[in-house]
Amino acid sequence: MSREADVVRSLVEMADTLVDDYDVVDLLTGLADRCVSLLGVSAAGVMLASPAGGLGLVASSSEAMRLLELFELQTQEGPCLDAFRTGERVEHENLAAGSGRWPSFSAAALQAGFRSVLALPLRLREVTLGALNLFSTTGTPMDEANIIVARAFADLAALSIIQHQAAAEAQHLNEQLSAALTSRVVIEQAKGVISERAGIQLDEAFSRLRAHARNHNLHLTAVAQAAIDGTLDPRAWAAIRS
Amino acid sequence: MAQDRLHRILAELSAGDGAWPVARLCAVCPRILGVNGAGIMLMSGDIPRGSLGTTDEVSQLIEDLQYTLGEGPCVDAYQQDEVVAEPDLAEPVTRRWLAFTPPALRAGARAVFAFPLRIGTVRLGAVDFYRDRSGPLSGEQHADALAVAGVAARWVLEAQAGAPPGTVAEELEAGADFHFVVHNAAGILSVQQGISVTDALIRLRAYAFTRDRPLTEVAQDVVDRKLRLG
Numbered sequence: 001m002s003r004e005a006d007v008v009r010s011l012v013e014m015a016d017t018l019v020d021d022y023d024v025v026d027l028l029t030g031l032a033d034r035c036v037s038l039l040g041v042s043a044a045g046v047m048l049a050s051p052a053g054g055l056g057l058v059a060s061s062s063e064a065m066r067l068l069e070l071f072e073l074q075t076q077e078g079p080c081l082d083a084f085r086t087g088e089r090v091e092h093e094n095l096a097a098g099s100g101r102w103p104s105f106s107a108a109a110l111q112a113g114f115r116s117v118l119a120l121p122l123r124l125r126e127v128t129l130g131a132l133n134l135f136s137t138t139g140t141p142m143d144e145a146n147i148i149v150a151r152a153f154a155d156l157a158a159l160s161i162i163q164h165q166a167a168a169e170a171q172h173l174n175e176q177l178s179a180a181l182t183s184r185v186v187i188e189q190a191k192g193v194i195s196e197r198a199g200i201q202l203d204e205a206f207s208r209l210r211a212h213a214r215n216h217n218l219h220l221t222a223v224a225q226a227a228i229d230g231t232l233d234p235r236a237w238a239a240i241r242s
Numbered sequence: 243m244a245q246d247r248l249h250r251i252l253a254e255l256s257a258g259d260g261a262w263p264v265a266r267l268c269a270v271c272p273r274i275l276g277v278n279g280a281g282i283m284l285m286s287g288d289i290p291r292g293s294l295g296t297t298d299e300v301s302q303l304i305e306d307l308q309y310t311l312g313e314g315p316c317v318d319a320y321q322q323d324e325v326v327a328e329p330d331l332a333e334p335v336t337r338r339w340l341a342f343t344p345p346a347l348r349a350g351a352r353a354v355f356a357f358p359l360r361i362g363t364v365r366l367g368a369v370d371f372y373r374d375r376s377g378p379l380s381g382e383q384h385a386d387a388l389a390v391a392g393v394a395a396r397w398v399l400e401a402q403a404g405a406p407p408g409t410v411a412e413e414l415e416a417g418a419d420f421h422f423v424v425h426n427a428a429g430i431l432s433v434q435q436g437i438s439v440t441d442a443l444i445r446l447r448a449y450a451f452t453r454d455r456p457l458t459e460v461a462q463d464v465v466d467r468k469l470r471l472g
Contacts, residue, residue, distance in 0.1 A: 163362075166361075166362070167361075167362045167363065167364065170361045170362060170364040170399055171363075171364050173399045173402050173403055174286075174364045174365075174366055174399065174402075176402060176405075176407070176408075177284075177286075177366075177398075177399075177402045177410065177411075177414075178286040178287070178291075179408070180402075180405070180408055180409050180410045181284075181286070181291050181292075181410055181420065183408060184410060184420065184422065185420075185422070185425050188422040188425035188426050188429070189425045189426070189428055189429040189432075189439045190429060191426055191429060192425065192426040192427060192428060192429020192430040192431075192432070192433075192465070193429040193430070193432060193433055193439070194429075195426070195429070195430060196429065196430040196433035196434060197433055202426055202465065221408075228429070228432075228439050
């Protein structure tokens with residue numbers, strides 16, 4: 001009963017990250033820790049794909065060197081890579097039995113004391129972001145009920161990350177739009193200043209402003225701001241006026 | 243349910259002529275929402291930056307008033323990050339918008355509703371609707387308005403995503419009115435009076451307010467050299 005309550009509470013806590021501002025690494029570290037405490041595995045870690053396309057470790061349940069090395073190996077071969085590429089669950093109940101599947105990884109895992117491994121993709125519909133990797137020191141397959149819970153954690157983590165990325169992109173675009181509008185405002189104000197100072201029309205004022213910026217390899221907005229602030233070089237003014 | 247609503251609105255948008263999406267979005271609002279007109283205002287740093295589209299003279303005036311006065315339904319919806327409804331400007335439940343309300347009523351707006359334009363926590367501005375008779379939006383209309391605001395916000399950011407860095411997207415500028423004339427006038431006035439552009443903007447607003455004229459008109463007169471502030 002208590003374990004079920006713990007699982008439910010974990011899911012609720014993770015779901016909260018959908019609405020709050022949060023840190024992806026914190027989220028995934030929490031996920032790895034929960035897997036260890038609730039699912040009877042010895043270690044867990046999450047790898048995410050980088051923009052370049054390769055997998056990298058983002059969070060793990062322990063900082064033990066032997067565990068970190070196992071993830072380092074998995075940038076080349078291993079259950080995480082397979083789960084990430086296929087978008088499907090990947091498991092190996094008995095690494096000692098060997099199958100030639102992941103020679104370097106299996107050897108290192110066995111040396112580290114792990115006998116079985118499971119990787120679940122971090123996935124939302126057709127998009128796979130990475131994989132959740134669970135390690136066990138026993139050679140028995142993981143309980144199906146536990147796998148269902150692990151999958152729920154993984155799905156929620158994927159959803160959170162995707163939402164977070166979308167929100168970050170929206171924020172970035174909004175800031176770009178705002179900055180671009182601000183630049184335009186500065187340029188329009190400078191057009192007014194130049195037009196009055198030089199006794200010319202606004203269009204002509206803009207042409208001269210742009211020509212000056214080009215001829216001297218300066219940013220248009222910077223020249224405009226200087227024209228407004230009165231910090232524009234007198235020679236520049238003379239050039240703009242004539 | 244929400245998906246059906248969204249599909250219906252998107253279907254309305256896809257039909258019809260090739261006018262650009264935000265203007266089209268505004269144009270279908272009267273039919274979908276049972277209002278007389280709509281306008282979308284872009285805002286950042288707590289101030290109106292301009293309108294992305296309006297459907298008629300009244301909604302244009304509503305937008306101009308808010309730009310000039312810095313108060314009104316869109317301004318509140320954006321700053322408070324919530325839906326703002328005034329079903330009867332002539333007998334408002336909440337006493338607010340003392341400068342905005344009389345000219346809005348004179349122009350024929352009797353009820354106004356404003357919805358924040360946002361994606362998640364990213365806030366862009368607000369969309370407002372007016373009616374020439376008093377009364378609230380129905381539950382259906384309210385829900386549709388929320389969907390319209392969502393579509394508009396998404397469209398604005400997608401349009402901006404295609405813009406060269408440091409510039410405003412062409413599609414956004416094409417149908418929008420960022421009131422650049424006000425900034426041209428501020429530049430001119432700053433030189434005429436030997437003051438900063440910021441102070442010049444304040445003087446322009448003050449002049450427009452005391453003479454009960456739209457800021458953009460006053461600005462145009464300054465630019466045309468028909469008006470020289472003393």
